[in-house]
Amino acid sequence: MDRIPTKLQxxxxxxxxxxxxxxxxxxxxxxxxxxxxxxPKGLVNPDELHENAAIREVGEETGLExxxxxxxxxxxxxxxxxxxxxxxxxxxxxxxxxxRYKSGSTENHDQEVNEARWVDMDQAYELLTFxxxxxxxxxxxxxxxxxxx
Numbered sequence: 001m002d003r004i005p006t007k008l009q010x011x012x013x014x015x016x017x018x019x020x021x022x023x024x025x026x027x028x029x030x031x032x033x034x035x036x037x038x039x040p041k042g043l044v045n046p047d048e049l050h051e052n053a054a055i056r057e058v059g060e061e062t063g064l065e066x067x068x069x070x071x072x073x074x075x076x077x078x079x080x081x082x083x084x085x086x087x088x089x090x091x092x093x094x095x096x097x098x099x100r101y102k103s104g105s106t107e108n109h110d111q112e113v114n115e116a117r118w119v120d121m122d123q124a125y126e127l128l129t130f131x132x133x134x135x136x137x138x139x140x141x142x143x144x145x146x147x148x149x
Contacts, residue, residue, distance in 0.1 A: 004080075004087050004088065004089050005086075005088055005089070006088075006089045006090070006091055007083075007088055007089070007090055007091070008090075008091050008092075008093075009043065009090045009091070009092045009093070010043070010044045010050070010092075010093050010094075010095075011041045011042055011043050011044060011053075011057075011092065011093070011094045011095070012041060012042070012044050012050045012051070012053040012054035012057060012094065012095040012096075012097070013039050013040050013041025013042065013054055013057055013058060013094065013095075013096055013097075014039070014040065014041075014054045014055070014057075014058045014066065014072075014096055014097040014098065014099040015039060015072060015096065015097075015098055015099065015136060015137065015140040016040075016058055016062060016064055016066045016099045016100075016101050017098070017099070017100065017101065017121070017140065017144055018100075018101035018118070020118075023120050023121070024120070024121045024141070024144055025118040025119060025120055025121065026118070026119060026121050026124045026137070026140070027040065027058075027062045027064055027101075027106060027116060027117070027118055027119075028040075028116070028117060028119055028124055028127060028128070029061050029062060029109065029113045029114075029115070029116045030113065030114040030115040030116075031112065031113055031114060032114075034114065036129050037124075037127040037128055037129055038128060038129055038130060038133055039096065039128070039133050039136065039137075040057055040058045040060075040061035040062050040113075040116075041054075041057055041058075041061075041094055041096070042056075042057035042060070042061065044095075050095045050097075051068050051097060054068070054095065054096075054097045054099070055067075055068060055097075055099065058099060059104070060109075060110045061109055061110060061112070061113050061116065062104075062106055062109055062113075062116040063104050063105050063106050063107060063108030063109045063110075063116060064101060064102075064103070064104040064105075064106065064116075065101075065102045065103045065104045066099035066100060066101055066102055067099065067100050067102055068097055068098075068099060069097070069098040069099060069100055069143070069147070070097065070098050070143065071095065071096075071097055071098075072096045072097060072098050072136055072139050072140050072143065073096050073135070073136055073139055074093060074094070074095050074096075075093070075094045075096065075132045075133075075136070076091075076092070076093050076094075077092055077132070078090065078091055078092070079092065096133075096136045096140075098140050098143050098144070106118060121137065121140075121141050121144075124137050125137050125138065
């Protein structure tokens, strides 16, 4: 019996926020099947710092330029997929950072994203597909509120 190989995969992404009047907005992306909303993230390149990968991936997937504030959380999970037609099990780590919006437009997202948009932070919690990312949004909200104090 052949064993399914396990591979390590590391991604980085972020919660980009801006203040608009009396609300805090964050940038979300829709990928894959319609209405699957998630936080922007992507693979960390070899020899790339997690922080730099987060800023780069957020920029590519949302069209936004942002500055790093702090690490929010590191998420860990497993998933199965295929590589060159062969089953592979991935042990994945995703580093999510809090990022402050500097410039850009969500209309400039890349082709792998169906849509990028600004949403109220509380609405983001409702829209997000994954429980782990809902937790990240809650943590980000607490961090943004403490920045304002």
